[in-house]
Amino acid sequence: MAAGYIKPSAPAMARMARWQSCNGIISPKNLSNKLDSFALHRLTTSMNQPPHRICILGAGIGGLAAAMLLAAAGREVMILERAETLGGKARAMPPAHGITMLPVFEALFGAAAMPPLTRQRLLARHLWSDGATLDIVDGIQANADAIGRFAGPAASQGYRDFAARGQRYFEALQKPFIETHRPAATALSTNATMMRRLGLAALAPLWEGLAEHFAAPRLRQVFARAACCVGASPLQAPATLMMISHIEQQGVWQVEGGVMALVEAMAAHAMAQGATIRLGTEAVDIRLRGGRVAGVALANGEILPADAVIANADAAAIGAGLLGREAAKAVPALPANKRSFSAIIWRLKPRDMPAQSIFLPDEPTAEFTELHYRNRLATQPSLQISGGSTAMVMAPARTDTRPLPPEALTACAAAARALAAAAGHNFEFEDDVPQTPDDFTRQYPGTGGALYGQAAHGWSASFARPVARTSLPGFYLCGGGTHPGAGVAMAAISGRLAAERVMENRP
Numbered sequence: 001m002a003a004g005y006i007k008p009s010a011p012a013m014a015r016m017a018r019w020q021s022c023n024g025i026i027s028p029k030n031l032s033n034k035l036d037s038f039a040l041h042r043l044t045t046s047m048n049q050p051p052h053r054i055c056i057l058g059a060g061i062g063g064l065a066a067a068m069l070l071a072a073a074g075r076e077v078m079i080l081e082r083a084e085t086l087g088g089k090a091r092a093m094p095p096a097h098g099i100t101m102l103p104v105f106e107a108l109f110g111a112a113a114m115p116p117l118t119r120q121r122l123l124a125r126h127l128w129s130d131g132a133t134l135d136i137v138d139g140i141q142a143n144a145d146a147i148g149r150f151a152g153p154a155a156s157q158g159y160r161d162f163a164a165r166g167q168r169y170f171e172a173l174q175k176p177f178i179e180t181h182r183p184a185a186t187a188l189s190t191n192a193t194m195m196r197r198l199g200l201a202a203l204a205p206l207w208e209g210l211a212e213h214f215a216a217p218r219l220r221q222v223f224a225r226a227a228c229c230v231g232a233s234p235l236q237a238p239a240t241l242m243m244i245s246h247i248e249q250q251g252v253w254q255v256e257g258g259v260m261a262l263v264e265a266m267a268a269h270a271m272a273q274g275a276t277i278r279l280g281t282e283a284v285d286i287r288l289r290g291g292r293v294a295g296v297a298l299a300n301g302e303i304l305p306a307d308a309v310i311a312n313a314d315a316a317a318i319g320a321g322l323l324g325r326e327a328a329k330a331v332p333a334l335p336a337n338k339r340s341f342s343a344i345i346w347r348l349k350p351r352d353m354p355a356q357s358i359f360l361p362d363e364p365t366a367e368f369t370e371l372h373y374r375n376r377l378a379t380q381p382s383l384q385i386s387g388g389s390t391a392m393v394m395a396p397a398r399t400d401t402r403p404l405p406p407e408a409l410t411a412c413a414a415a416a417r418a419l420a421a422a423a424g425h426n427f428e429f430e431d432d433v434p435q436t437p438d439d440f441t442r443q444y445p446g447t448g449g450a451l452y453g454q455a456a457h458g459w460s461a462s463f464a465r466p467v468a469r470t471s472l473p474g475f476y477l478c479g480g481g482t483h484p485g486a487g488v489a490m491a492a493i494s495g496r497l498a499a500e501r502v503m504e505n506r507p
């Protein structure tokens, strides 16, 4: 989509014109019959109030999810996006990457059409330099059989126990944590049911937890990838991340046209409900009146009035002052040592490969020690090839204090290619200019290149993420740096949580 305004659909324009022509009084008669009864109730109760104007800063997954819900509930929604395109970090996601937690998106779209989806059968192929491979597929029985052939019957049973544990964690956490607006660390001790279902072992590092199920380091290495999905080290991330394997077993869905097709559909749905999107438009300050949010100042000097602002910008950037002093007071700054990892991404000359091929180094944990403790690229990185067209390694998010020297990038590329070559795969890079943490910092200032917000390091880190409602009245947050965390589905949930808080404040 081109820069500037993206126009709402013709029916949405007509609906907005009707709203304007009745002096801000919204009549349910004017509404699309697609609105559900909840939205209708909200609108009926706000009939005698002036329009509720909401600015959403950022057209990432979280911002778009919030816009879909708020526009459907009859709010006046304007999305301001600094970049010339929609999608934020989803733009960097290789098209072969799928989405999980489909019900989250089905609830967002309601009766509207989502792009076509295909359930992925082969979730990831793992490869080692001695030629060993292990496919993890969609199906616990098939995986248990493959793991039995890979490492013996005890490992097969270990996998079944691991899968059951991941399911238990997900079921214990879904309602009281993931889908709750303000999960408190104290909930762990006060919510006896949740604590009983989790057990104390849930708080141990993932790497240690995996040892209870898998004697073979290679199997621990495979299932430790759950931490990498959220830019964390399995040596520090909590064992609760075992639930990611369970979530994947509920379905990884490839979107026809890639995740950007989903982004476009979310934007189209929000606009069909009346939302407006302005691309190439950066917000630089939150303006207050009487101690609450009254508008947004743009980089071009314009001031837009708003009754509420939802920032989809990285919480770290807000804490660092990129949305002005008042916003920074409401969002804690994120110290560099608490950031999640960044990445280096090369384009490959396309080859026929599974959606995910992961080349794993012989030494399973050295990579994380180098990334996390030494803040440098790993000497032996693991390499993720997506759809045979992109190659990715993890990188420290320290561009502000420790920029990566060009020779470190060259050495990292050589190590990654050597790892794949040892496993029998020679990849040619399309160009020698990868996307680096520097590029991500330019796109997401104030983050050091971190792609997943605050790292999930330590059992309490997940409870320390900022939540949707801030201490500044009328100012809300969403996105992967806020609760419940990073990833497309979690960012979408965060958008829903923010939209609900806005509507709670003004039903």
Ligand SMILES: Cc1cc2nc3c(=O)[nH]c(=O)nc-3n(C[C@H](O)[C@H](O)[C@H](O)COP(=O)(O)OP(=O)(O)OC[C@H]3O[C@@H](n4cnc5c(N)ncnc54)[C@H](O)[C@@H]3O)c2cc1C
Pocket (backbone or CB within 6 Å): 057, 058, 059, 060, 061, 062, 063, 080, 081, 082, 083, 086, 087, 088, 089, 090, 092, 093, 094, 097, 098, 099, 100, 281, 282, 283, 284, 312, 313, 314, 322, 323, 343, 345, 392, 443, 451, 452, 478, 479, 480, 481, 486, 487, 488, 489, 491, 492
């Ligand atoms: C390489 C890569 C691979 C990934 N793979 C997966 C995967 O397989 N599965 C998965 O679930 N997740 C994956 N992710 C993570 C996923 O893409 C993100 O967690 C998710 O897209 C983040 O969405 P968000 O709501 O945080 O918004 P963001 O993507 O952070 O977007 C925020 C938007 O706000 C805009 N913005 C910021 N400040 C301002 C301002 N002041 N004014 C106006 N606009 C502003 C930004 O330009 C940006 O467009 C991957 C990410 C990357 C980078």
